[in-house]
Amino acid sequence: MTDVEHLTAQLESQQAENGTDRRNENGENTRGMEMGGTSHGGQAEDDDDTVTISLLPQDNESNVQSNSASATPGGEASVMDTSLNSQASEPITPKKKPPGKWSKYKKRYNAKWEKEPGLMEWIRRVPGDDTKVQCRFCQNNIRAHVTELRKHANSIKHKSQSAFVVLPYDSNSRDDTGPTYSQHVPRMFKCMRVVRVTEWGGSDVLEVFSDVSMPEPENDQVLIKVGAVGVNPVDAYIRSGHYANLPNLPWTPGADCSGTVESCGHLVTKFRPGDRVYANGSLTGTYAEYTLCSEDSVFGLPDQLDFKGGAGIGIPYFTAYRALMQRAKARPGQTVLIHGASGSVGMATVQFARAYGMTVLGTAGTEDGMRLVREFGAHFVFNHRCEDYCDEILTATEGDGVDVIIEMLANVNLQRDLELLSMGGTVAVVGNRGTIEINPRLLMPKESSIVGVMLQKSTKKERREIATSIRAGIEAGWIRPHIGMEFPLEGAAFAHEELMTQNGKQGRIILVP
Known part of the structure; x- marks a missing residue:
């Protein structure tokens, strides 16, 4: 019996026994000649010679073409072609797909990083060799790779992903051989710093969070x-x-x-x-x-x-214009009193009133505030902490009173405002922090009125009007x-x-x- 016939008989015997071990005539194991494993070839060893047979699956059948070379100790060689027809007892098992690139790192994540959303989640989902992050502490740029980030974090004793921020993509300096930042970095995984309130209370409830995902604009x-x-x-x-x-x-x-x-x-x-x-x-x-x-x-x-x-x-100038022009309906030539003119809304109102040709009176509570109101264009400035400042206002208006009052603290000043109004005058209430008792009879003989101001109630058309006036003031230089x-x-x-x-x-x- 030739060597090939001997090996063929062993293979058919192994298939008949449904997967049992195959041995040659000397009792040696020949496991390398398997049909359905991860190997596509097998070898059988003998005392005198070596025969190699390649077994390749073809068209879902068990027909195998093999080219064998036999070498003798004497150096003679012969080549032979053999065709094996056999029925496999089990289907060929496909080769397993290798694990994902990042799966082997999952167990190595720091527990704190695993719980935090944002940067680490982005790195796990969309790796990119050309993407870098920046350390907030030392300003160093690190490649966005889990092991490198953890190594850097451990070296300077900060283990939170909040220490890193994704660097902006620079289209002018990127390497064309790699994936681009714009292609594989969703903005939802870029982190930003925000101030958040998690419970209502004093100013101490304002906390800074550094790992909040950046929002994505829609529509x-x-x-x-x-x-x-x-x-x-x-x-x-x-x-x-x-x-x-x-x-x-x-x-x-x-x-x-x-x-x-x-x-x-x-x-x-x-x-x-x-x-x-x-x-x-x-x-x-x-x-x-x-x-x-x-x-x-x-x-x-x-x-x-x-x-x-x-x-x-923003709010100061939009509120000032709405109170003065849209609610109080002030007109050029009128006299306007801004009660609390040293605040942001007050100074904005001073600038609008002066630019629109009105006589401007303002009040403040300190010398610095009074100086600032005067610098921004008020014709007369009074200290509302003085007891007789209302008499000074009446004197400045020759006893006629004022046409419009922009009130920033109605729970303190509203009663005095009604006394200072002229015929048909208007008080526009911008701010209030409590309650006050007033005498409504003061409204009757003067036919004066009180109006409230709420910027959120303005229409889109009214807001466009305000924005147009503000832009004109900025370009002209009188809005400062x-x-x-x-x-x-x-x-x-x-x-x-x-x-x-x-x-x-x-x-x-x-x-x-």
Whole structure:
């Protein structure tokens, strides 16, 4: 019996026994000649010679073509072709698919990183060799790879993914041989810093979170990279829980900001990425590095103002115009008293009234405040902490009183306002922090009136009117927001404390991310 016939007989015997071990005539194991394993070839060893047979599956059948070479110790060689026809007892098992690129790292994740959303989730889903992140502590750039990030984090003893931020994609410096940032990095996995309120209370409930996913604009929404944030009293009212319509928690404060357009929804027509803008109204809150706004709440920022000045526009100037022109219906030539003119809304009202040809009277509580109101254009300035300041106002108007009063603290001054009004005069209530008892009879002989001011009730047409007037004022140079104090995002609590106490400081308070 030849060597090939001998090996063929052994193979058929093994198949008949349903997978039992095959041995040659000397009792040696011949496991290498398997039909259905991960190997496509087998070998049988003998004392005198070696025969190699290749077994290849063909057309789902067990016909195998083999080319064998036999070499003798003497050096003679012969080549033979053999065809084996056999029926496999079991189907051929397909080769297993190798595990995913990142699966072997999953168990090595730090437990804290595993629980936090954002950056680590992005790295796990969409790896990219050309994508880098930046360490917030040492400013080093690290490749977005789990093991490298953990190694760096452990080396400087910070183990939170909050320490890293995804670097912006630079189309001018990318390597064309690799995947691009814009192709494989969803914005929802880019992290940003925001100030959040998780429970209503004092200023200490304002906390900075560094691992919040960046929002994605849809439809008519605009995503703004925030340059500066305006702090308003309403932010503190809502934060304390003393507000009529409280939002859901967690909540990010803020409605005013300025910055550049990061991206736009597909229905946005007025703006495109890179435009300088300011916003009065936000969908996600402006105490953040990025904020999402409706297109109707975003307006172009002229070059005459920087981002800090742009953050001073928003609510103060929109409220001032609405109170003075739309609610009190002031006209050129009238006399206007701004009760509390050293605040952000008050100074905005002074600028509008002076620009529209009115006689402007303002009050403040400190010498610095009075000086500031005078610098911004008021004709007469009074200290409302003096007991006889109302008599001084009547003297300045020759006893006629004032046509319009813009009131910032009605629970303290409303009764005096009614006494200072002229015939047909109007008090526009912008701010109030409590209750007061007044004598309604004072309204009757003068046919005067009291109107409330709520910027949120303005229509789109009215807001466009306000924005047009503001842009004209900025370009002409008579709208000049005054920045009193500025804080970083981490100082939001101090900004709220300063806002409610003032401590003699005047002007707009802003945050700079």
